[in-house]
Amino acid sequence: MPNNPETEQLVKGYVRAIGSGDLEQVWSYYADNIVYEDTAVNQIYYGIEDVKKFYVKSMGALGVRWIVDTCYATEEGFGISWHMGGIHDEDLPGMPATGRFFTVPGASIARVKNGKIVRNRDFWNNLDLLKQLGIK
Numbered sequence: 001m002p003n004n005p006e007t008e009q010l011v012k013g014y015v016r017a018i019g020s021g022d023l024e025q026v027w028s029y030y031a032d033n034i035v036y037e038d039t040a041v042n043q044i045y046y047g048i049e050d051v052k053k054f055y056v057k058s059m060g061a062l063g064v065r066w067i068v069d070t071c072y073a074t075e076e077g078f079g080i081s082w083h084m085g086g087i088h089d090e091d092l093p094g095m096p097a098t099g100r101f102f103t104v105p106g107a108s109i110a111r112v113k114n115g116k117i118v119r120n121r122d123f124w125n126n127l128d129l130l131k132q133l134g135i136k
Contacts, residue, residue: 007073007112011080014117019065023055031116040106040126057093062086062102077111077119084124088133095135102132 010029017025027048030036036045036054045051063086070081085103088095106124110117130136 003071003073004075006115007075007078008071010112010115010117011068011071011073011078015066015068015080015082021063021065023052026055027052029117030120031113031118034117035119037119037121039122040124040129062088062090062092075112077109079107079109081105081107095133098133098135100133102129104128104132 014026014029017029030048030051032048034045034048034051036051037043038045038054043054045054064084065086066082066084068080068082070079072079083103083105085101087101088098091097104124106122108123109121111119127136
């Protein structure tokens, strides 16, 4: 079954925004009532303001960029597999910057409504990240 073109374009724009590091652009892909779950750290963020705090705290400190390997897109949502990479050049809570490069595989499952992401769940291995940063 071919991908839904509108959702596929949303995914491409979203990933491009993450790669640009322009957080305002990233947030424009989320609905105001977004529910964002990061399973690797067992955290769920409710609403755009909560998600913004998460991004500033963690994604920015790690200089995260994504490379998407696979994308499945329907009218209702998408699933993507990706590699997240970056340099840990800013402190995270309880984790001083290491200056080390990392790359971790992962996947996201998302629900889309009215052209916005309303639910996102990320799956990746936090232990892999910590090992690469020399913390574990």
